[in-house]
Amino acid sequence: MNYHLLSKMISLLTLILLFPLCPAKPITPEAANAGAASNSNQLEGKLSTEGSTTYDGAPVANIEAAPDAATVIAGNTSISQAGWTVVADSAEAGNPETDAIDGSTSTFWHTEYSPVTADLPHTITVDMGSSYLIGSITYLPRQDGGSNGNIGQHQILVSTDGDTFTLVAFGTWIDDDTLKTTIFTPINAQYVRIYAISEAGGRGPWSSCAEINVYTAEGDLPPSPVTYGAWGPTIEFPLVPVSATIEWSSGNLLVWSSYNPSTFGGSNLIQTITATYDPATQLVTQALITNTAHDMFCEGLSMDFTGQVFATGGNTDDATSFYDSPSNSWTAAAGMQIPRGYQAQVTVSTGEIFTIGASWSGGLGGKNGEIYNTAANTWTLLTGCPVAPMLTGDAQGIFRADNHGWLFAWSDAYVFQAGPSSAMNWYGTSGTGSQTGAGTRASDPDSMCGDAAMYDAVAGKILTVGGSPDYQDADATSNAHIITLGTPDTDPTVATIGNMAYARAFANGVILPDGTVFITGGQTYAVPFSDANSIYTPELFNPATETFTQLAPMAIPRNYHSVGILLPDATIGNGGGGLCGNCATNHYDMQIFSPPYLYDSSGGLAARPVISSVSTGTVAVGGSFSVTTAAAADAFSVIRLTSTTHTVNTDQRRIALTPTGTAGTTYTFTLPSDPGVAVPGVWYVFAISGGVPSLADYITITA
Structure with missing residues (x-):
C-alpha cells in the first residue's frame, strides 16, 4: 500500500483552521509550531471545518496546521550547516553525499547504482566541526517525486571523536517523502551518523537523503540514574503507537495505530496497521491486519484468561478481534450489540469480558453495559448495567461523558468503576446485571483521562491521579487518592494523599514490580493533538510513604494518544502521541525508561537476581x-x-x-x-x- 498517496488523499478532504498554541517547551521546530490537523468527518475532537462551531452545544476549537518540511528545516533551533563535512560509504556520481547538507531540498545524496550497485547497509556521517549538546535530528527523504533509497530500518549514532559512537535512536521510518524527526535524550556530539539497514519499500539496496539537520537540546545533560533513572535510545516506529501490548510468548512489544500509520477516520475502516519491536534484535517490523475487517483505533481493550488480547469497537464501531501471541495472529469474533468507540473494557472473574460507555463512535448515548462470553462467542446486553450513573459533566456532553471508564474486576463477577467521573459505582455482571452507587472519590472532580492503577490487588488498593473535568480545553489536576475496595456493593474507603508535583491529563500510569507506580507524560491543560503545556518530568509513587518523587526528564512530549507499558525486563516503554495526519505533534516513537532500582550507587547497572x-x-x-x-x-x-x-x-x-x-x-x-x-x-x-x-x-x- 502507498501510505503517502493515501495520506495525501485524506488530506484533500481536510480544511484546517487556526487555533493559537503556546508550547511551554519547544523541543524541535515541530514542537514550536505544535498543533494538529484533522482529516475525517468523525474526528475525536470533533474539530470544525467551517470555523468555530459547537458539538452538543459545547464550543470546539480549531487547531493549527503543521508546518511543511521547508519551514521545519528553516527552524531557528537548527545548528548551522556552515563548515560541516560529510562522508558516506557510497555515492552516485551525480548525487554526492554533500547534497545531504547543502541546505537545498531539491538535491539529494544517493548511493551508487552505476556502473555497479553498492549493497546495504549504508552509512552517512556528518562532522559538525565542533561539539554541541544535541537533542534531535531531521532526515528528509528525496523530494523529486522518486522514492528509491528511502531509508527504512536504521540506527542513529553520535560521537564526540569520530571513533567511538553511541546509539541514540533506531527503528523503521515510514516509506514516504515526509520529514522524519528523531528526538532523543540530550547528548554531547560532534559527529552524527545514519546507519541504513534497509530500503523502506524493499525496492533495492539503495539509500538516499535530501537533507540532514541537527538541533541543539534545551536544558542539561541527564541527571544521575542512581536517583533519577535513565531514558534509553529512541525507538522509531512506522506508525504512531496509540495502543500497545506484550507478545508474551516472544517478549516482543506489539503496537498499532489505525487503518493509517498517521491518522484515523475516513472510510477505509477495514484494517489496522501494526508494528512489532523485538528487543533482542532491536528491529521494528510492520504488518497490515486485514483479515478481521476491523480498524481497531479507539477500541476497548483487555486480555482474556488465556492471554489473548481482545479489541472491541473503535473506528469500526461494532467489530471485535482477538490477538493470539503464540501464533502471532488476529482473528475476528462476534460483533457487539451496541456499536462503541472509547469504551472501557475489563475481563471479569468469570472469564467473561464486560464493556460500557463509548459515544465517540457508533452514535450518541445509551451505551449501557454488555458482556461477552468467550466460550459461546456471544454478546449479551446487561439491562441492569446503565451507563448514566458513571457519566461525567463534560462540556461536550454525552460525546465525551461516557468515555474511558476506570474499571477493575473484583469478586463474584463484579466490576468496580473508580472514575473518571467523581461518582463511583459497582456493576454486577451476572444474569441481567446490576448497578449500585459506591460514593464519590472524596473531593476529586471528574477526572477524564487521568490514571488509575491497582498496585496491591490483595488489599484492593487503587491509586488514582490527575485528569481534567472536561475532555479538552480544561485545566488538569495534580490530585491523588487511594481507593481501598472491600466486598462488592459496599462503599470503598477513599483517602486523599499529597498531590503529584505536576497536574496531568493524558498521562500514563505503570505499576512496577516493587509496588511503586510510574506516572509519565501528560499536559497541564488538556488539548488533544497538542504538545503545549507538556510535562517532561515523570514521577514515582511510593506506596509505603504515599508520596511522589520526580525522576529524570524525558525528551519527547507524551500526551494525547500516548502509551506506557511495563516490559519484561522491568523497564517501561513510553511512546506515541498525536495521530493527526500531517501535523507537528505526531510522535512515531517510544523511549524506554530504566527506573532507579536498576542502578548501583556508582551509576552502573545493578546486579539483578536471576x-x-x-x-x-x-x-x-x-x-x-x-x-x-x-x-x-x-x-x-x-x-x-x-x-x-x-x-x-x-x-x-x-x-x-x-x-x-x-x-x-x-x-x-x-x-x-x-x-x-x-x-x-x-x-x-x-x-x-x-x-x-x-x-x-x-x-x-x-x-
Whole structure:
C-alpha cells in the first residue's frame, strides 16, 4: 500500500483552521509550531471545518496546521550547516553525499547504482566541526517525486571523536517523502551518523537523503540514574503507537495505530496497521491486519484468561478481534450489540469480558453495559448495567461523558468503576446485571483521562491521579487518592494523599514490580493533538510513604494518544502521541525508561537476581507454585500482563508474594483463591533482591 498517496488523499478532504498554541517547551521546530490537523468527518475532537462551531452545544476549537518540511528545516533551533563535512560509504556520481547538507531540498545524496550497485547497509556521517549538546535530528527523504533509497530500518549514532559512537535512536521510518524527526535524550556530539539497514519499500539496496539537520537540546545533560533513572535510545516506529501490548510468548512489544500509520477516520475502516519491536534484535517490523475487517483505533481493550488480547469497537464501531501471541495472529469474533468507540473494557472473574460507555463512535448515548462470553462467542446486553450513573459533566456532553471508564474486576463477577467521573459505582455482571452507587472519590472532580492503577490487588488498593473535568480545553489536576475496595456493593474507603508535583491529563500510569507506580507524560491543560503545556518530568509513587518523587526528564512530549507499558525486563516503554495526519505533534516513537532500582550507587547497572526456574507454567487460582533463584532473593511479585490505549489499562494489577515455604533458594507461594483478585491470565513473575528486580518469567493463572 502507498501510505503517502493515501495520506495525501485524506488530506484533500481536510480544511484546517487556526487555533493559537503556546508550547511551554519547544523541543524541535515541530514542537514550536505544535498543533494538529484533522482529516475525517468523525474526528475525536470533533474539530470544525467551517470555523468555530459547537458539538452538543459545547464550543470546539480549531487547531493549527503543521508546518511543511521547508519551514521545519528553516527552524531557528537548527545548528548551522556552515563548515560541516560529510562522508558516506557510497555515492552516485551525480548525487554526492554533500547534497545531504547543502541546505537545498531539491538535491539529494544517493548511493551508487552505476556502473555497479553498492549493497546495504549504508552509512552517512556528518562532522559538525565542533561539539554541541544535541537533542534531535531531521532526515528528509528525496523530494523529486522518486522514492528509491528511502531509508527504512536504521540506527542513529553520535560521537564526540569520530571513533567511538553511541546509539541514540533506531527503528523503521515510514516509506514516504515526509520529514522524519528523531528526538532523543540530550547528548554531547560532534559527529552524527545514519546507519541504513534497509530500503523502506524493499525496492533495492539503495539509500538516499535530501537533507540532514541537527538541533541543539534545551536544558542539561541527564541527571544521575542512581536517583533519577535513565531514558534509553529512541525507538522509531512506522506508525504512531496509540495502543500497545506484550507478545508474551516472544517478549516482543506489539503496537498499532489505525487503518493509517498517521491518522484515523475516513472510510477505509477495514484494517489496522501494526508494528512489532523485538528487543533482542532491536528491529521494528510492520504488518497490515486485514483479515478481521476491523480498524481497531479507539477500541476497548483487555486480555482474556488465556492471554489473548481482545479489541472491541473503535473506528469500526461494532467489530471485535482477538490477538493470539503464540501464533502471532488476529482473528475476528462476534460483533457487539451496541456499536462503541472509547469504551472501557475489563475481563471479569468469570472469564467473561464486560464493556460500557463509548459515544465517540457508533452514535450518541445509551451505551449501557454488555458482556461477552468467550466460550459461546456471544454478546449479551446487561439491562441492569446503565451507563448514566458513571457519566461525567463534560462540556461536550454525552460525546465525551461516557468515555474511558476506570474499571477493575473484583469478586463474584463484579466490576468496580473508580472514575473518571467523581461518582463511583459497582456493576454486577451476572444474569441481567446490576448497578449500585459506591460514593464519590472524596473531593476529586471528574477526572477524564487521568490514571488509575491497582498496585496491591490483595488489599484492593487503587491509586488514582490527575485528569481534567472536561475532555479538552480544561485545566488538569495534580490530585491523588487511594481507593481501598472491600466486598462488592459496599462503599470503598477513599483517602486523599499529597498531590503529584505536576497536574496531568493524558498521562500514563505503570505499576512496577516493587509496588511503586510510574506516572509519565501528560499536559497541564488538556488539548488533544497538542504538545503545549507538556510535562517532561515523570514521577514515582511510593506506596509505603504515599508520596511522589520526580525522576529524570524525558525528551519527547507524551500526551494525547500516548502509551506506557511495563516490559519484561522491568523497564517501561513510553511512546506515541498525536495521530493527526500531517501535523507537528505526531510522535512515531517510544523511549524506554530504566527506573532507579536498576542502578548501583556508582551509576552502573545493578546486579539483578536471576530466576533459574518456575515449577510450572500454569497454576490454578488458589494453587501453589515454586520459584528457584540463582541466589537468595528477599521479595517476589506477580503482575498481570497488560494492554493499553488512551491512558486506560484495566489489565494491570500486582500481587506481592509471601513464601509459604523455603528450601535453599527455592520459594513456594500460594496464590489468592479469589479470581476477582488473581484474575486468570498470563502474569509476569519477578524476584527482587535489595530492591532490584529480576527479568520476568511467566506464569498462566487458570480459573
